[in-house]
Amino acid sequence: MKIFKFGGASVKDAEGVKNVTKVLASQGFERCLLVVSAMGKTTNALEKVVEDYFKKADYQAEIAKVKQYHLEISNGLFEENHPVFEDVSLFFDDIDAFLRRNRSPNYNFVYDQVVSSGELISSKILSEYLNLKQFTNTWLDARDYLKTDSTYREGVIDWVQTQRNISLLDASRCYVTQGFIASEGDNFTVTLGREGSDYSAAVFAYGLDAEAMTIWKDVPGVMTGDPRKFEDVSLLSHISYEEAIEMAYYGASVIHPKTLQPLQQKNIPFYVKSFLEPEKPGTKVGNTEENRFEESYILKENQHLLRIATRDFSFIAEEHLSQIFAQLAKLRIKISLMQNSAISLALCLEDKYGAIDEMLQALQQDFSTEIIRDVSLFTVRNADMNDLDRFYVNKNILLEQIAKRTVQIVTN
Structure with missing residues (x-):
């Protein structure tokens, strides 16, 4: 089974969602699980909702803005009577209902229950659009599979329970699910830390003994520097798990620090590729004798x-x-x-x-x-x-x- 992870930049608008189908057509859409992040800057926008809620400001106005953004994306993908519009509206009704009845003063708890909605909504939209375009898939709630302790905003994976849950999936089918989110023992949502969708994909890869995992980014692969901050950078075509872990530890934003360990344990090859140029090879991370120790x-x-x-x-x-x-x-x-x-x-x-x-x-x-x-x-x-x-x-x-x-x- 193959694991594909699509970040927020890849699904920031209707054209981005349509492009996902082009990527999947080029890679082959069979026996795969897609992990998707929140669309565009949705996580930041939902963080503002939580901030305004605790400040007793008009958080409902912020919810309305985020809802409108997702409805506009949906309008660019579906006919007006498609059930996805009701699904999207219900997600936002749930956010509002939770905040109106909430009595917990725990900022981190409230944060996780609200901000996690971004991934739920984006994955539902992507799943429905793929089905519409004959990329048949089943939508999964990642919280039913990834289990953690109750460290809100940075949950620690319960590997035994998580492995047991993931093993129930049918590896002959295709799925769409969320990055970044899991749940604790009482089934409250727990997030895995900012940019944790890569880690979610690696957990699913580990549990499914995936043949490979690919993260689709807006850069050609792992570069010798962030091209938005440094000049004359080049692509690293092959790097070892160890070098990738070192780079992630020092802060290379293209790789989430926790992602590599579960992949390395089962020797699962890890690719970083561009969703704008999916035919290009990108970067391969794994056991390699071609490790490039470039500055x-x-x-x-x-x-x-x-x-x-x-x-x-x-x-x-x-x-x-x-x-x-x-x-x-x-x-x-x-x-x-x-x-x-x-x-x-x-x-x-x-x-x-x-x-x-x-x-x-x-x-x-x-x-x-x-x-x-x-x-x-x-x-x-x-x-x-x-x-x-x-x-x-x-x-x-x-x-x-x-x-x-x-x-x-x-x-x-």
């Missing part, structure tokens, strides 16, 4: 540089590190880069959930802290160590680290 550039923006020191100038010892890391884990703040000296610790942090001020407050009881907000982390993989000066030109360097042909620089 690659990764830029992680919206980071924070936090310097922590003991108040009495004593060493940063194990008990201090344990205390600091416990706070990071509690608040789900990710470390992008770490560097320590005898009496201080420097951390470049990714604060996806807006918890950095709470972190500072907790640490200031025992430590001196200094924070520089909104910095960038620039990483060069497989760097030419004889020509490092070019990476420092016109940059205000706040922190640097060099190890094994990997150069990392924090700048503002």
Whole structure:
């Protein structure tokens, strides 16, 4: 069975949805499972709904905007009496009904119940359109198959239950389902973290012992740098699982960090290809002797540089590190880069959930802290160590680290 994942950019409008049929026609539509993200910027729009709900602002006006966007896409795909219009409307009625009756103050819980609707709606529209065009498929609710704990907004997969559920699927058929979403023991929706649709596809691939998994992007494949941020980048035609994991860890946006592990465990080949040029080979990730260790550039923006020191100038010892890391884990703040000296610790942090001020407050009881907000982390993989000066030109360097042909620089 083949797994295809289509991101939000590939289905951002009616023409994008129509193009999916062209991609599938070029690849062969049999024994496959399609995982689809929310359309365009829907996730951002639904995040605004949740934000306005907790601010007691007019969240219903935001819901109406998102609904209109999806109805306009549907108008470009279906005759006006098609049942999909009622399906789309019901999804938005469910969002409104949930928010009107909700009594939970838990932001993350409410977030998952609302924002997950984007994938449910996009997958329903895509599934219905494919059926209309004779690409016969069955729509699946991913929450019936992917099971997690109750860590809202970043659920941890229950692999035993999930494997058991996925094994019930008929591998001779074609399915359309959602990325990013799962459910916990009480069947409340749990999301898998921003950009988690790639991970969902990998979980399905693992459970189905897929022959291959392909992610369809708006770029030719895995490049030596994001072409929107760097000049003169090139395609990496073959890379190993290990190199792909390293690139994802350092922040390469084309690959979700969790995606590779389940694929590597079962040696499932992983392709990154362009939905604009599906006939081109793209990038193959897997066990390969053709791994290309080319100089690659990764830029992680919206980071924070936090310097922590003991108040009495004593060493940063194990008990201090344990205390600091416990706070990071509690608040789900990710470390992008770490560097320590005898009496201080420097951390470049990714604060996806807006918890950095709470972190500072907790640490200031025992430590001196200094924070520089909104910095960038620039990483060069497989760097030419004889020509490092070019990476420092016109940059205000706040922190640097060099190890094994990997150069990392924090700048503002």
